[in-house]
Amino acid sequence: MQATERLDLTFAALADPTRRAILARLATGEASVQELAEPFEMSQPAISKHLKVLERAGLISVDIDAQRRPRRLEVKRLEEAVVWIERYREIFEQNYQRLDALLEDLQAKPAKRKKKKD
Amino acid sequence: MPTEVTQPSDREVRVVRTFKAPRQLVWDAHTKPELVSKWMLGPPGWTMPVCEMDVRAGGAYRWRWRSEEGGKEFGFFGKFIEVNEPSKIVHEENFDPGDMGGPMSSEPAIITTLYEEANGITTLTLTMLFASKEIRDAAVSTGMTDGMEIGYARLDEMFKQAA
Numbered sequence: 001m002q003a004t005e006r007l008d009l010t011f012a013a014l015a016d017p018t019r020r021a022i023l024a025r026l027a028t029g030e031a032s033v034q035e036l037a038e039p040f041e042m043s044q045p046a047i048s049k050h051l052k053v054l055e056r057a058g059l060i061s062v063d064i065d066a067q068r069r070p071r072r073l074e075v076k077r078l079e080e081a082v083v084w085i086e087r088y089r090e091i092f093e094q095n096y097q098r099l100d101a102l103l104e105d106l107q108a109k110p111a112k113r114k115k116k117k118d
Numbered sequence: 119m120p121t122e123v124t125q126p127s128d129r130e131v132r133v134v135r136t137f138k139a140p141r142q143l144v145w146d147a148h149t150k151p152e153l154v155s156k157w158m159l160g161p162p163g164w165t166m167p168v169c170e171m172d173v174r175a176g177g178a179y180r181w182r183w184r185s186e187e188g189g190k191e192f193g194f195f196g197k198f199i200e201v202n203e204p205s206k207i208v209h210e211e212n213f214d215p216g217d218m219g220g221p222m223s224s225e226p227a228i229i230t231t232l233y234e235e236a237n238g239i240t241t242l243t244l245t246m247l248f249a250s251k252e253i254r255d256a257a258v259s260t261g262m263t264d265g266m267e268i269g270y271a272r273l274d275e276m277f278k279q280a281a
Contacts, residue, residue: 091160
């Protein structure tokens with residue numbers, strides 16, 4: 001799979017609030033389907049559907065050897081997904097923080113000039 | 119307010135940011151080359167040796183950045199399509215990869231920048247419209263699905279907990 005295709009899958013998976021909540025839960029430790037279904041007040045099939053999307057996106061993995069088949073968060077994939085837009089945002093933010101300083105400077109200068117005249 | 123980046127459609131990227139300054143001043147900082155070159159520098163280590171702007175409909179601009187470390191350069195150039203001081207600018211943006219590698223953009227992106235002021239706070243909304251989803255994805259370096267917003271704070275929180 002191409003890196004961009006993989007990211008498309010990852011972002012599609014992250015676009016849903018329930019799936020993000022599931023990831024947040026898994027960030028605290030692995031959990032079985034039953035354990036995940038409880039707090040979300042959803043049926044196990046409904047949760048399983050979400051888990052499948054997350055699994056296909058590589059965001060979670062299943063320990064098939066353990067009897068309760070716990071799901072666990074794949075932190076690396078999540079980081080990969082967040083990193084690019086965060087980096088993009090950071091470039092703008094770095095620019096805009098410089099602009100903040102410049103705007104402050106520009107607003108302070110006329111005031112100073114006025115003071116000198118007085 | 120920190121910078122927000124969203125994708126309103128599969129050909130667009132939108133950036134929203136507020137500034138504690140009157141609109142005219144934010145406008146000036148975006149349209150006077152001597153001011154633009156002071157802040158529009160990108161990541162640390164980059165400078166903006168070329169910043170030419172003829173801000174009027176049909177007027178041209180040319181921006182070029184240089185990495186002080188590697189000496190590599192890239193830039194953007196194009197024309198202003200609509201200039202409505204101090205509230206709206208529409209310009210086309212062609213990517214010149216310089217010696218960074220990668221293709222020269224075949225079709226320009228259309229950038230619409232809106233400046234709105236309320237109670238002394240100016241909100242800047244910058245929308246980039248790309249010729250296709252593929253070009254947008256290349257421009258932002260990789261793909262993303264439509265109209266999605268991630269709660270960054272929440273994801274950051276997740277990383278902390280998972281670490």
